Amino acid sequence: xxxxxxxxxxxxxxxxxxxxxxxxxxxxxxxxxxxxxxxxxxxxxxxxxxxxxxxxxxxxxxxxxxxxxxxxxxxxxxxxxxxxxxxxxxxxxxxxx
Numbered sequence: 258x259x260x261x262x263x264x265x266x267x268x269x270x271x272x273x274x275x276x277x278x279x280x281x282x283x284x285x286x287x288x289x290x291x292x293x294x295x296x297x298x299x300x301x302x303x304x305x306x307x308x309x310x311x312x313x314x315x316x317x318x319x320x321x322x323x324x325x326x327x328x329x330x331x332x333x334x335x336x337x338x339x340x341x342x343x344x345x346x347x348x349x350x351x352x353x354x
Contacts, residue, residue: 262310268302269319275299276320279330297334303327304336 264272278295286293303316313324320327
């Protein structure tokens with residue numbers, strides 16, 4: 258059996274930190290604002306580690322966000338290498354916590 262790729266400690270720390278900032282990036286955050294920058298970094302880090310083979314479950318555990326939330330975030334940023342399969346996914350009202 259092949260070793261499954263896992264997040265390194267620095268990656269886990271960065272994901273946790275970025276998740277904290279990124280989840281505050283709610284509407285009306287100006288370009289270049291640290292929260293927006295964190296949100297974009299967070300999304301690309303998720304996409305990069307996932308494409309390396311890290312599971313959504315592990316990314317979910319590291320970030321404290323749900324798997325659907327992570328997938329939606331990566332899809333919204335057009336990352337993850339695959340064409341979004343669900344065209345109308347953003348227009349569906351998700352659960353607001």
